[in-house]
Amino acid sequence: MGFSAPDIALPKAEPGQFFMFGVKNCEKDPLLKRPFCYFRRRGNTLEILYRVVGKMTSIMKGLRPGDEVEVLGPLGNVYPMAQAVCKTPLVIAGGVGIASVYPLIERFKGSAILFYGGRSKKEILLRKELRAISKKLVVATDDGSMGFKGTAVDAARDFLNGRNPDDFVLYSCGPNGMLKAASALGIQGYIASEEKMACGIGVCLGCAVKTKEGYKRACKDGPVFKTGEIIFD
Amino acid sequence: MPARENNNNKRLEVKLGRLKLKNPVMTASGTAGYGAELAEFFDLSKLGAIVLKGISLTPWQGNPTPRITETRCGMINSIGLQNVGLDAFLREKLPFVRQWDVPVIANILGTSAAEYTRLASALEEAGVDGIELNVSCPNVKEGGIAFGLDLKSFASLVRAVRARVKKPVLIVKLSPGAPGIEEFSRAAEGEGADAISLINTIPAMAIDVNTRRPLIKNRIGGLSGPAIKPIAVRMVYQASKAVKIPVIGMGGITTGEDAVEFMLAGATAVAVGTATFMDPMAVLKVVQGIGAWMERHGIKKASSITGAMLT
Ligand SMILES: Cc1cc2nc3c(=O)[nH]c(=O)nc-3n(C[C@H](O)[C@H](O)[C@H](O)COP(=O)(O)OP(=O)(O)OC[C@H]3O[C@@H](n4cnc5c(N)ncnc54)[C@H](O)[C@@H]3O)c2cc1C
Ligand code: FES
Numbered sequence: 001m002g003f004s005a006p007d008i009a010l011p012k013a014e015p016g017q018f019f020m021f022g023v024k025n026c027e028k029d030p031l032l033k034r035p036f037c038y039f040r041r042r043g044n045t046l047e048i049l050y051r052v053v054g055k056m057t058s059i060m061k062g063l064r065p066g067d068e069v070e071v072l073g074p075l076g077n078v079y080p081m082a083q084a085v086c087k088t089p090l091v092i093a094g095g096v097g098i099a100s101v102y103p104l105i106e107r108f109k110g111s112a113i114l115f116y117g118g119r120s121k122k123e124i125l126l127r128k129e130l131r132a133i134s135k136k137l138v139v140a141t142d143d144g145s146m147g148f149k150g151t152a153v154d155a156a157r158d159f160l161n162g163r164n165p166d167d168f169v170l171y172s173c174g175p176n177g178m179l180k181a182a183s184a185l186g187i188q189g190y191i192a193s194e195e196k197m198a199c200g201i202g203v204c205l206g207c208a209v210k211t212k213e214g215y216k217r218a219c220k221d222g223p224v225f226k227t228g229e230i231i232f233d
Numbered sequence: 234m235p236a237r238e239n240n241n242n243k244r245l246e247v248k249l250g251r252l253k254l255k256n257p258v259m260t261a262s263g264t265a266g267y268g269a270e271l272a273e274f275f276d277l278s279k280l281g282a283i284v285l286k287g288i289s290l291t292p293w294q295g296n297p298t299p300r301i302t303e304t305r306c307g308m309i310n311s312i313g314l315q316n317v318g319l320d321a322f323l324r325e326k327l328p329f330v331r332q333w334d335v336p337v338i339a340n341i342l343g344t345s346a347a348e349y350t351r352l353a354s355a356l357e358e359a360g361v362d363g364i365e366l367n368v369s370c371p372n373v374k375e376g377g378i379a380f381g382l383d384l385k386s387f388a389s390l391v392r393a394v395r396a397r398v399k400k401p402v403l404i405v406k407l408s409p410g411a412p413g414i415e416e417f418s419r420a421a422e423g424e425g426a427d428a429i430s431l432i433n434t435i436p437a438m439a440i441d442v443n444t445r446r447p448l449i450k451n452r453i454g455g456l457s458g459p460a461i462k463p464i465a466v467r468m469v470y471q472a473s474k475a476v477k478i479p480v481i482g483m484g485g486i487t488t489g490e491d492a493v494e495f496m497l498a499g500a501t502a503v504a505v506g507t508a509t510f511m512d513p514m515a516v517l518k519v520v521q522g523i524g525a526w527m528e529r530h531g532i533k534k535a536s537s538i539t540g541a542m543l544t
Contacts, residue, residue, distance in 0.1 A: 028459045199510035202270040205312045206301035
């Protein structure tokens with residue numbers, strides 16, 4: 001599912017960043033904007049990729065070309081990419097976390113290895129495009145309906161067997177369980193949190209992520225954190 | 234053009250005790266951080282005042298996540314008064330926000346009267362323009378709520394802090410759970426507060442019926458946003474009837490009209506909170522909205538709206 005909004009001010013978004021997205025409504029319901037990753041840019045439109053899970057995303061689904069929306073951003077920090085010059089980017093994405101790493105993989109111009117997991121075949125999006133922009137794509141589904149049966153992290157672990165983890169730099173975005181497992185693979189790199197947000201700009205402290213240096217804000221100090229920085233419960 | 238702007242500034246001016254505000258709109262504590270984030274969006278000197286995130290003597294970690302959940306026309310939060318503590322505040326945060334020509338109001342919280350008075354003294358010395366006593370945070374046991382719910386300890390706390398604070402205006406933020414908002418307002422006034430502010434968030438809860446789990450980790454949090462506005466307007470009305478000192482009204486303000494409603498009920502100034510989460514520019518839009526309302530209604534001075542409800 002793709003969505004595009006006219007890019008009036010032409011903000012330049014970088015991989016890892018996100019937008020707060022809302023619809024105009026006098027009823028104030030939904031009240032807050034919702035965070036969505038910068039997915040890609042096509043000409044004069046910015047695209048986000050989203051899954052319908054609740055109130056706002058259901059409204060988004062009903063939007064038609066020309067409808068007015070409110071978008072704040074780009075917000076948050078960026079995936080550092082310097083290390084990927086001498087190491088192979090190993091990307092692990094789960095569910096809509098693929099939206100976050102998509103522009104990153106594009107930026108790596110075919111050098112990234114992608115492990116992409118979902119519950120079932122239905123959740124795996126953009127397979128053709130992803131194959132085209134990455135060096136290698138491994139799809140993993142929990143039910144085995146497509147590709148590797150298991151999680152994307154399981155698939156990555158298999159792949160790493162016999163390889164030197166220091167040859168790779170990790171980039172991962174997905175549910176917390178995945179980020180925790182990916183962090184335990186022993187590869188240094190970066191993970192992007194998808195903690196619930198209210199303001200997206202660092203003032204509400206709602207999006208707290210527990211780190212070695214105390215709570216940090218996913219929206220302002222993140223969403224990208226170094227592996228090992230976040231403490232998972 | 235500048236002349237007109239000056240004019241406008243004067244039109245919107247209100248006073249909180251000795252403190253003059255360019256306009257009646259301030260940020261609500263805990264919705265503007267220490268100013269740095271909002272400064273990326275607009276010129277802070279356009280605010281009536283900036284009320285900063287509550288600070289305690291030592292840093293507080295805050296509550297586990299999830300800390301926030303949206304409910305119909307509102308949100309519940311349980312941040313747990315996470316803050317950097319007094320020292321870091323004075324060293325890193327206060328100097329930044331002082332760069333703007335805007336009154337700075339520090340919000341303080343403690344677990345004992347001694348902590349409140351130490352904070353107040355340190356902040357007076359640091360030159361803040363106002364101190365808001367937070368005795369009403371529902372999210373941590375230590376958040377002073379005990380002071381907010383018991384009239385005697387409330388009065389003695391206000392007295393103790395008042396004895397220390399000379400220059401900055403002293404604002405006391407009331408708990409919506411206070412048994413008898415009039416008595417608490419009068420007690421604050423009697424003990425020498427320069428203004429009272431209300432309402433803080435209202436204790437609330439929400440459960441995900443599919444997972445059967447509470448939607449915030451702490452189970453109970455504070456409800457804010459448009460959902461609580463009618464309650465807040467009522468309490469501001471009652472408080473302002475009970476006292477002569479100015480009342481700062483807040484609770485679900487998202488537009489200039491909302492702000493005017495609070496002022497008609499008796500508020501001298503208003504604070505914008507949750508709306509900033511919806512839109513970082515919300516506070517300024519409320520300032521503009523009040524101006525536009527005044528224009529439409531031929532009102533020359535914002536201060537004349539206070540308590541001007543017709544019956
Ligand atoms: C930085 C960031 C980037 C994101 N990027 C994307 C993206 O590119 N594409 C995408 O589809 N989604 C993304 N999300 C998740 C997206 O924000 C939520 O799906 C959205 O807020 C749901 O809004 P809603 O009103 O439809 O759901 P609601 O009615 O608010 O909630 C419905 C259900 O979704 C769950 N939910 C709400 N917010 C989140 C969240 N942040 N993470 C996990 N579950 C949530 C709720 O717990 C609830 O069970 C991102 C989240 C963050 C924090
Ligand atoms: S979402 Fe408000 S601080 Fe991050």
